[in-house]
Amino acid sequence: EPEVTQTPSHQVTQMGQEVILRCVPISNHLYFYWYRQILGQKVEFLVSFYNNEISEKSEIFDDQFSVERPDGSNFTLKIRSTKLEDSAMYFCASSVDRGQYNEQFFGPGTRLTVL
Amino acid sequence: GDSVTQMEGPVTLSEEAFLTINCTYTATGYPSLFWYVQYPGEGLQLLLKATKADDKGSNKGFEATYRKETTSFHLEKGSVQVSDSAVYFCALSDPGGGSNYKLTFGKGTLLTVNP
Numbered sequence: 001e002p003e004v005t006q007t008p009s010h011q012v013t014q015m016g017q018e019v020i021l022r023c024v025p026i027s028n029h030l031y032f033y034w035y036r037q038i039l040g041q042k043v044e045f046l047v048s049f050y051n052n053e054i055s056e057k058s059e060i061f062d063d064q065f066s067v068e069r070p071d072g073s074n075f076t077l078k079i080r081s082t083k084l085e086d087s088a089m090y091f092c093a094s095s096v097d098r099g100q101y102n103e104q105f106f107g108p109g110t111r112l113t114v115l
Numbered sequence: 116g117d118s119v120t121q122m123e124g125p126v127t128l129s130e131e132a133f134l135t136i137n138c139t140y141t142a143t144g145y146p147s148l149f150w151y152v153q154y155p156g157e158g159l160q161l162l163l164k165a166t167k168a169d170d171k172g173s174n175k176g177f178e179a180t181y182r183k184e185t186t187s188f189h190l191e192k193g194s195v196q197v198s199d200s201a202v203y204f205c206a207l208s209d210p211g212g213g214s215n216y217k218l219t220f221g222k223g224t225l226l227t228v229n230p
Contacts, residue, residue, distance in 0.1 A: 033217070041222065043223070108156060
């Protein structure tokens with residue numbers, strides 16, 4: 001069964017460093033998403049992406065964040081200069097189509113720890 | 116804005132016990148409602164969904180009914196198994212307010228079922 005994969009599973013970095021979190025969405029999916037969950041808090045939407053551009057972003061997704069689909073399979077989230085409060089589990093998701101009925105398929109997450 | 120509130124965990128039950136996880140929501144428009152489950156080391160998986168009032172979503176013995184009058188979508192299972200141990204997330208997708216159908220999640224409820 002097709003699945004969304006994410007690498008690495010755990011990333012430890014120093015404050016101020018750049019990190020890139022990688023995701024491989026399901027191959028025939030067209031819509032891509034990043035969510036994050038700070039420990040003990042809700043899963044929060046960060047950004048959605050379609051046709052090589054951002055279709056929606058949350059207030060969390062400021063200038064320190066960027067997303068890219070560098071080739072036909074990967075979807076990346078870059079944090080330019082990490083802060084302590086960026087420590088969280090980051091989930092990538094993809095869907096065939098958009099719409100409120102459409103299932104989003106999630107990856108297992110990358111745990112980011114900023115020291 | 117939209118929000119989802121679900122009962123705080125952790126919830127610990129014995130095998131074959133009855134499970135209820137409460138979920139209530141607020142939404143601008145007429146949302147679709149979802150329950151996602153996350154097993155250890157895996158991504159969030161869609162468990163069930165309901166797209167209009169009085170719809171009942173069901174899967175793997177779990178059920179939830181969309182109650183518009185009480186803005187609720189409580190998850191129930193008549194007889195839990197050890198293999199149901201996981202984190203359960205209530206979520207909504209709301210076409211109102213200009214959303215691009217992002218998911219809004221609750222905090223998640225950790226369920227542990229003991230043999």
